[in-house]
Amino acid sequence: MLALEISNLHKTYASGLQALKGIDLQVEEGDFFALLGPNGAGKSTCIGIISGLVNRTSGKVKIFGHSIDDEFILAKSLLGSVPQEFNFNTFEPVEEIVTNQAGFYGVPARIARKETEHYLKQLGLWQHRRSQARRLSGGMKRRLMIARALVHKPRLLILDEPTAGVDIELRRSMWDFMKQINDQGTTIILTTHYLEEAERMCRNAAIIDEGDIILNSSMKKLLKQLNNETFVLYLRDDLEQAPQLESFNKIIRLDHHSIEVEVPERLSINDLIHELETQNIVVERMRNKANRLEEVFVKMTTKTDDASAA
Amino acid sequence: MLYRFWVAYLTITRKEIMRFARIWVQTIIPPVVMVALYFIIFGNLIGQRIGEMDGMLYVDFIMPGLVMMSIITNSYTNVVSSFYGAKYSRHIEEMQIAPVPDIVILLGFMTGGVARGISVGIAVTLVSLLFTEFSIHNPLIVLLVALLTSCLFALAGLINAIFANSFDDITIIPTFVLTPLTYLGGIFYSIKLLPEFWQQVSLGNPILYMVNSFRYGFRGTSDIDLLTAIIVILFFIALLFSVSLTLLARGTGIRQ
DSSP, X not given: OEEEEEEEEEEEOTTSOEEEEEEEEEEETTOEEEEEOOTTXXXXXXXXXXXXXXXXXXXXXXXXXXXXTTTHHHHHHTEEEEOSSOOXXXXXXXXXXXHHHHHHTTOOHHHHHHHHHHHHHHTTOGGGTTSBGGGXXXXXXXXXXXXXXXXXXXXXXXXXXXTTTOOHHHHXXXXXXXXXXXXXXXXXXXXXXXXXXXXXXXXXXXXEETTEEEXXXXXXXXXXXXXXXXXXXXXXXXXXXXXXXXXXXXXXXXXXXXXXXXXXXXXOHHXXXXXXXXXXXXXXXXXXXXXXXXHHHHHHHHHHHHHHHO | OHHHHHHHHHHHHHHHHHHHHHTHHHHTHHHHHHHHHHIIIIIIIIHHHHOEEXXXXXXXXXHHHHXXXXXXXXXXXXXXXXXXXXXXXXXXXXXXXXXOOHHHHHHHHHHHHHHXXXXXXXXXXXXXXXXXXXXXXXHHHHHHHHHHHHHHHHHHHHXXXXXXXXXXXXXXXXXIIIHHHHHTTTSSSOGGGSOHHHHHHHTTOHHHHHHHHHHHHHHSOOSSOHHXXXXXXXXXXXHHHHHHHHHHHHXXXXXX
């Protein structure tokens, strides 16, 4: 079953800006889906329309088969959303914010209080339940929005840059939490600028740029589009200059102990290490220079820029 | 489904009541202090020199109008500041994203405004006991007019908040429209004192109908026919309710 089905979605703002140019998107139930794109690409507009915060110009949106027009009560009750910006009353106590949200979804007070306790404990906010939200740190505020979005047990959860401005340790714990929620059956749509996050968490992804979806496939297929990957190699011995290798063209010496090599798709790491060994160069450690998805993303969005410039 | 909407309505209403109750020093006390000053200055000091108005002591004459003025101002202010605050800090989105029909949002905010208007009205009535003797001609009329008037001005506050783009915009209507209409609405004088032409002009002021019907409930005397007054109030409620609901459905001021 499709958790989300978007057909021919258009949005033109009063200023004349065409934010969405007729996008189609389908997300399967249970998926962990990445919606990627540069700033101003149309991601937040798309999410705003699904959530009912932005009026669309035309097009259709269905959540688990329920139209957001004709069956908006049913459709909305299946959706939870964590927006990019803080959107709670900062003067309200943490517990009240989450309990009230459950109330808006029609969850009776007794159950709402129980669910609030459950999610605040799970997200490490229970001890702050009586604090005004403005007194929380940035990371806590993000977790508060996640607790608020989950309190009515949505089947589709949209996370709009949920880990923005969150430190690495907390980000990793939030990843674990999101994975756990997804494993329990909640479909998740994630937008993020941390492409490592998308690569690590998501099974499928779409890239949106200038209001169009320019790529939509599984993460595996998406990453296969990479023709080359760049590796940084840390060497055992000092190196005065970059080595000349027969099969590899792009080799840059970074310092005495490290080089950067671009490996074409047709060659393997073994080929590289073998060639280096023939020159008595021993590799101690290595790492990807950039995140693989980041390379695809840059490639795809730059292409579009070139095309539009032309 | 109806139960779900009922829970949502109760949640919005409770949230709204908690909002003004939490800051009662800013929301309940100032109007009480202000009205106490009116009683001291206009009721006692100046009122003793004025003598009687419409066959009663001046302080007894102005008492219902002062209570009504508090109800009007507070029901309006509560909704305009709360709804605009929710728009400004974007927590209105909490309701927009949830399956809450616009009419439930509307009723929730309206009830919050009514709750504050009535709370302040009761507090002001209690303070008035220090200056006048308590007497009610018809408690049902008092209650009915108080409820209808606070509904009306809560709705007006909501419309103001929907169109407001800054905090300045939420003070313009109360300052330049509401206050003059209230003062010219027969709180401090009977329109019978006015020349014929100005009496007719005064009939165009909807607040005159509220103040007079409220005064009728307390004192049994009014410049306006009671039934006419109630019909006028109901007409404006129906009008503002429809306008508010249409604006919410269109997403005016809250959806791009």
